[in-house]
Amino acid sequence: MTVETGVVTTVVPQDTELIQLLTPEGERTGHPDYPLDDVDLKGLYRDMVLVRRIDTEAISLQRQGELGIWASLLGQEAAQIGSGRALSPKDMAFPTYREHGVAWCRGVDPVKLLELYRGVSHGGWNPEEHKFQLYTIVIGAQTLHATGYAMGIQRDGADDEAVIVYFGDGATSQGDVNEAFIWASVFNAPVVFFCQNNQWAISEPLERQSRIPLYQRARGFGFPGVRVDGNDVLACYAVTRKALRAAREGQGPTLIEAFTYRMGAHTTTDDPTRYRLASELETWKLRDPIERVKSYLIRSGQAEPSFFDEIDAEAKRVGGRVREACRTMPDPAPMALFDHVYAGQNRILAGERQRYAEYLDSFGEGAGR
Amino acid sequence: MPRMGETVDSGTVNEWFKQVGDQVAEGEPLLEIGTDKVDTEVPAPASGTLAEIRVQEGETVPVATVLAVIKLQNGGVVSVITYREAAARGIAQEMRRDPDVIFLGEDIAAAGGVFKATVGLLEEFGPRRVIDTPISEQAILGAATGAAMTGLRPIAEIMFSDFFAVCWDLVANEMAKIRYMSDGQLTLPLVIRCANGAGVRFGAQHSQSVENWAMAVPGLKVVAPSNPRDVIGLLAAAVRDPDPVIFFEHKALYATKGEVPDSGEVTGELGRASVLRSGGDATILALAAMVPRAQAAAQRLSADHGIEATVIDVRSLVPLDTRTILGSVAETGRLFTVEENPRLCGWGAEIVSIVAEEAFGALSGPAIRITTPHIPLPAADRLEDHLLPSVDRITETVRKALD
Numbered sequence: 001m002t003v004e005t006g007v008v009t010t011v012v013p014q015d016t017e018l019i020q021l022l023t024p025e026g027e028r029t030g031h032p033d034y035p036l037d038d039v040d041l042k043g044l045y046r047d048m049v050l051v052r053r054i055d056t057e058a059i060s061l062q063r064q065g066e067l068g069i070w071a072s073l074l075g076q077e078a079a080q081i082g083s084g085r086a087l088s089p090k091d092m093a094f095p096t097y098r099e100h101g102v103a104w105c106r107g108v109d110p111v112k113l114l115e116l117y118r119g120v121s122h123g124g125w126n127p128e129e130h131k132f133q134l135y136t137i138v139i140g141a142q143t144l145h146a147t148g149y150a151m152g153i154q155r156d157g158a159d160d161e162a163v164i165v166y167f168g169d170g171a172t173s174q175g176d177v178n179e180a181f182i183w184a185s186v187f188n189a190p191v192v193f194f195c196q197n198n199q200w201a202i203s204e205p206l207e208r209q210s211r212i213p214l215y216q217r218a219r220g221f222g223f224p225g226v227r228v229d230g231n232d233v234l235a236c237y238a239v240t241r242k243a244l245r246a247a248r249e250g251q252g253p254t255l256i257e258a259f260t261y262r263m264g265a266h267t268t269t270d271d272p273t274r275y276r277l278a279s280e281l282e283t284w285k286l287r288d289p290i291e292r293v294k295s296y297l298i299r300s301g302q303a304e305p306s307f308f309d310e311i312d313a314e315a316k317r318v319g320g321r322v323r324e325a326c327r328t329m330p331d332p333a334p335m336a337l338f339d340h341v342y343a344g345q346n347r348i349l350a351g352e353r354q355r356y357a358e359y360l361d362s363f364g365e366g367a368g369r
Numbered sequence: 370m371p372r373m374g375e376t377v378d379s380g381t382v383n384e385w386f387k388q389v390g391d392q393v394a395e396g397e398p399l400l401e402i403g404t405d406k407v408d409t410e411v412p413a414p415a416s417g418t419l420a421e422i423r424v425q426e427g428e429t430v431p432v433a434t435v436l437a438v439i440k441l442q443n444g445g446v447v448s449v450i451t452y453r454e455a456a457a458r459g460i461a462q463e464m465r466r467d468p469d470v471i472f473l474g475e476d477i478a479a480a481g482g483v484f485k486a487t488v489g490l491l492e493e494f495g496p497r498r499v500i501d502t503p504i505s506e507q508a509i510l511g512a513a514t515g516a517a518m519t520g521l522r523p524i525a526e527i528m529f530s531d532f533f534a535v536c537w538d539l540v541a542n543e544m545a546k547i548r549y550m551s552d553g554q555l556t557l558p559l560v561i562r563c564a565n566g567a568g569v570r571f572g573a574q575h576s577q578s579v580e581n582w583a584m585a586v587p588g589l590k591v592v593a594p595s596n597p598r599d600v601i602g603l604l605a606a607a608v609r610d611p612d613p614v615i616f617f618e619h620k621a622l623y624a625t626k627g628e629v630p631d632s633g634e635v636t637g638e639l640g641r642a643s644v645l646r647s648g649g650d651a652t653i654l655a656l657a658a659m660v661p662r663a664q665a666a667a668q669r670l671s672a673d674h675g676i677e678a679t680v681i682d683v684r685s686l687v688p689l690d691t692r693t694i695l696g697s698v699a700e701t702g703r704l705f706t707v708e709e710n711p712r713l714c715g716w717g718a719e720i721v722s723i724v725a726e727e728a729f730g731a732l733s734g735p736a737i738r739i740t741t742p743h744i745p746l747p748a749a750d751r752l753e754d755h756l757l758p759s760v761d762r763i764t765e766t767v768r769k770a771l772d
Binding site for chain 1: 507538539554688
């Protein structure tokens with residue numbers, strides 16, 4: 001492929017291998033390195049349908065003014081559910097702000113995600129309880145937290161837990177991510193770098209981030225890299241499971257590039273029609289992560305039509321619950337502003353807090369608070 | 370009973386913070402004394418055991434009355450060590466006390482630190498706890514953040530404080546806000562040590578005083594010790610604190626010496642200024658390398674001009690000991706700050722603002738800031754010397770202002 005990158009014309013090497021276990025047409029294929037015989041495909045299907053419904057619901061809520069912003073996962077359900085379900089209960093996940101599917105796998109109530117995007121909470125779930133850290137807004141910073149966390153559990157001698165960190169193709173251009181690669185490599189940290197290459201960093205195409213396929217970067221840092229069909233939930237599950245196992249066994253980091261596509265906008269404030277062709281989206285719709293599973297389940301006789309009807313009905317219920325919960329979320333109390341800046345108070349902060357309380361009380365005792 | 374002001378001849382013990390038999394550390398608040406002018410906390414003059422309280426709460430006694438007896442540790446044996454030795458000793462003290470304390474940074478282990486301030490730590494604690502890292506400042510702080518999430522208490526070193534510019538995202542956007550943004554669920558008990566300040570001819574990119582960068586970020590605590598005892602005591606306090614603390618060592622002080630108790634734990638407290646000298650004519654605030662200069666200037670003002678100044682080592686910028694500062698200004702009526710940072714938005718500007726707001730009536734003249742000009746620092750000896758507040762400049766500025 002020839003790509004124009006400003007002043008130079010470069011030849012980008014084509015990928016040599018894309019791990020795929022279920023084709024876009026719904027054909028089951030095998031791979032010698034990734035045997036799979038124990039996977040609950042109907043469960044994975046259910047997960048994907050439900051998180052897509054939650055996502056759709058959230059976009060609507062934003063359009064109706066109920067959410068400040070939303071970052072859609074549309075098109076990335078397989079990458080997130082496949083990898084999320086590959087985690088063992090003790091593994092710790094470090095997400096970006098788009099990992100709604102992984103959050104679902106870790107048992108985080110989707111309503112909690114909406115609290116964040118409505119602005120009534122900074123991040124309301126317990127990261128330790130769910131083994132799912134809080135959303136990281138700053139691009140790439142979480143790769144360093146994850147590496148440090150992995151070094152911490154490595155130090156504890158744990159052999160039954162590993163760390164997975166999510167980031168996107170755009171983040172690979174950040175210094176943080178490259179420093180995380182170096183550290184994970186030289187310290188042999190038990191961390192899996194899960195890059196969802198959705199082809200677009202807001203309006204910047206992948207060609208603006210890299211001259212080589214992203215998974216090949218791992219070799220330069222000294223650890224294995226693998227590219228997986230990010231729209232194939234089975235392949236994402238199998239590849240992630242293997243990488244996590246290697247990490248737990250002391251074999252160090254792996255970079256997984258989940259080759260996928262951001263079918264929606266970067267966030268609800270973005271309009272992708274300004275910078276990409278509609279035909280590209282049409283091409284990727286043919287590779288939809290959910291449709292191929294449905295085709296396979298029907299064709300292989302694993303699911304009756306009633307199964308899909310039940311899932312659709314459940315999705316409708318979940319969507320309704322999320323919508324209702326979003327609309328009735330209480331606003332935080334103004335005095336909460338001053339909580340958790342430090343573990344304790346200091347004199348200056350206490351003074352500001354008191355003056356603010358007095359200001360609120362000037363509207364009537366306790367009225368403003 | 371210390372003399373709390375020129376015209377104060379007696380004082381009342383408001384409250385004892387310690388009981389007989391308690392261990393007290395030098396600099397730690399021992400009691401509060403009230404006079405007709407102000408209430409002030411009085412620090413312990415030495416470390417040891419509080420053996421006897423001779424003046425009870427509520428009693429009023431003349432200046433120079435013995436209030437209490439402190440039995441010195443180990444018979445009061447102290448040794449004189451350098452500021453750089455104190456850094457290593459402070460880290461070692463905390464690492465011995467708590468196995469969760471780890472130390473990471475560039476050239477800190479095998480090399481013993483580029484300022485030789487961490488010599489011996491690798492030998493004592495081994496490479497599992499004293500970790501030489503790749504040259505990646507973002508990763509040093511990002512990994513320290515992640516490690517703290519696992520329950521460790523990392524001490525991370527950023528070699529020169531100037532290098533905060535390449536990893537500030539991790540400081541200002543991540544560690545400072547993680548407690549707040551997790552609704553208090555996550556706590557990051559970590560310390561970042563760095564070499565701050567000028568005086569050793571390292572030029573514009575390796576000599577800056579950047580404590581005000583950190584001071585401007587809610588969620589961070591900020592300290593800058595001026596002497597070996599405080600290096601150990603404040604480092605201990607920083608390591609034991611539940612919040613991220615930016616610990617500014619001063620590179621021009623590494624070779625300076627001071628007394629430190631020979632054995633036993635040395636501890637301190639964040640948010641506590643240190644009154645080094647008492648006088649009724651002026652209050653001079655200083656930080657880190659400016660502290661000895663302010664003291665020398667105060668001695669000269671006394672000897673040559675009959676001006677008696679109180680000198681306060683601010684030590685902790687966040688939290689800030691506003692009580693001690695306001696109390697002193699209430700007595701002297703004149704405030705001077707001695708700051709190494711470039712003039713705009715230096716720490717002194719914040720203190721002057723607080724004093725103007727809360728003690729305006731006590732001021733008998735303008736508050737005056739003695740700083741470096743708002744320009745980058747040169748490497749040339751005489752240019753750098755010319756820019757930094759000197760004993761001469763401090764003395765002259767105070768003298769003229771009080772003329």
